[in-house]
Amino acid sequence: MIDILAITSPIFMIIAIGYFAVYRNIVPQSITRGMGAFVMNFALPCLLIRALAQRDLTEVIEPVYLLAYGGGSLLVFAFGYLYALKVAGKGQANATLQGLGMSMCNSGFVGYPVASQVFGPTAEIALALCVIIENLVMMPLVLVLGDSSQNNGQTRMQVLGKAFLNLGRNPIIIGIMIGLVISLSGITLPMPIFKVVDMLASASGPVALFVIGGGLVGLKLKGLRADMARIVSAKLVLHPIAVFVLVYLLPGFDPTLRIACVAFACSPMLSIYPIFGQRYGHEGLCAASLMMATSLSFITISTALWLLDTTSVFGPLP
Template sequence: MLDILAITTPIFLIIAVGYFAVYRNIVPQTIVRGMGAFVMNFALPCLLIRAMAQRDISEIIEPIYLMAYGGGSLIVFAFGYFYALKIAKKKQPNATLQGTGMSFCNSGFVGYPIALQLLGPAAEVGLALCVMIETLVMMPMALVLGDSGQNEDQSKGRVLSKAFLNLGKSPIIIGIVVGLCISLSGWVIPRPIFTAVDMLASASGPVALFVIGGGLVGLKLKGLRADLAGIVSGKLILHPLAVFTLVWLLPDIDPIMQIACVSFACSPMLSIFPILGQRYGHEGLCAASLMIANSLSFMTISTALWLLDLTQAFGPLP
């Protein structure tokens, strides 16, 4: 367990430093938002380019990983969505947000730094695969369901086309496409360009964690207790269990990638969750869920990695 804490503790210490820096106004929260934009628009895309450009396409596209992570995410999303819609009698935008909060990981800002500490360079491939599922499958689905619940005059096809158009402009997607093209072409990036890409990519982990901590300052714990409990427990417990189960049941892949798949699923929900909530008038619920999930994730992630190490379900941790 001490070995696991040695991996997870530095991650959450940087989050705590970010929180303290903004709370004490050492770094203004507006600056932290700018740092977050830097990570999303430059550092993470460069990380994905670096991960893909240095590998053969056969090393990047892992169908079993995609099936396990994508399948587990879809199952948990469907559970949260239909429970809120049919059992709790919530409106469709609220139900969509509950499914989203349970099934979307903060793969870039929390999942990647933890996987990097645990697995090394393999974490970059795991991140790229998770991002593919989240941006090409999960996000369009969530936007279609949420927007169609608010804009009943628009067809789902029109909403979906807008969602994909917006995603096509995302630097993250552009980074994936550029990395895949370089991998397929066999082109070697000139050393000065690669050095710049590598420097930007290396900044993604610590800066992202600092941003997470700073973003927690000022969030209010508002919302229904049942909704909060459902979203947080669904994300921190149900989602990792669903992904673990599929990784266990599906044909074997590299044990490192099995561990990566589960470790990414253990991270709390995406950091823009309150922004999505604001889109549908539920920013208080989403912000409170994010704050609680980030606070509890130190314990849940450490416990999950300890159990993986104890049971050696996919072999010993590296």
């Protein structure tokens, strides 16, 4: 367990430093928003370009990984959505947000920095696969269900078409496409260009963690306690278990990727979760859930990695 804490504690120390820096106004929170934009628009796309461009496509696309991560995420989303809608009696927008909070990870800002410490370069492949599921499957699903609840006159197909159109402008998706084109074409990037990509990619992990910490300042732990507890517990416990079961049951693939798939599922929900909440009128619940999940994820991620290493169910950690 000490070895696991040696890996995970620096990650959350950087989050704590980001929180302290913004809390003490050493770094204004508006600056951290700019740093977050840098990560989303430059560092993470470059990370994905670097991960994909240096490998043959057969090394990158792992259908079983996509099926396990995507299947686990969809199952948990369906549980959260239907429970909130049918059992808890919530509206469609609220139910959609609960399903989203339970099933969509902060793979870029928390999952990757943790995984990179454990798995090295393999973490970049795992990140690319997670991003494919999150941006091409989960995000359109959430937008269709959430936006169609607003009664703005658009059909679900119109909402879906608009969602995919917006995804085409997403820098992360553009980064994936550029990386895939380079991989398929066999082009070798000129060294000066590769160096720029590499330097920007290397900045993604620590800057993202600092931004996560700064973003927690000012969030209030308010809202319905039962809803918050359900969202956080499902995200940090149910989602990793669902992905683990599918990884275990589906035909074997690279053991390191199997562990990485579960590790990414242990991450808290995406950092823009409160923005979705604001979009649908439930920002208080989403902000409180994000703060609680991010705080508790240190315990759940460390415990999950320790269990995977101790049991060696997929083999020892690298």
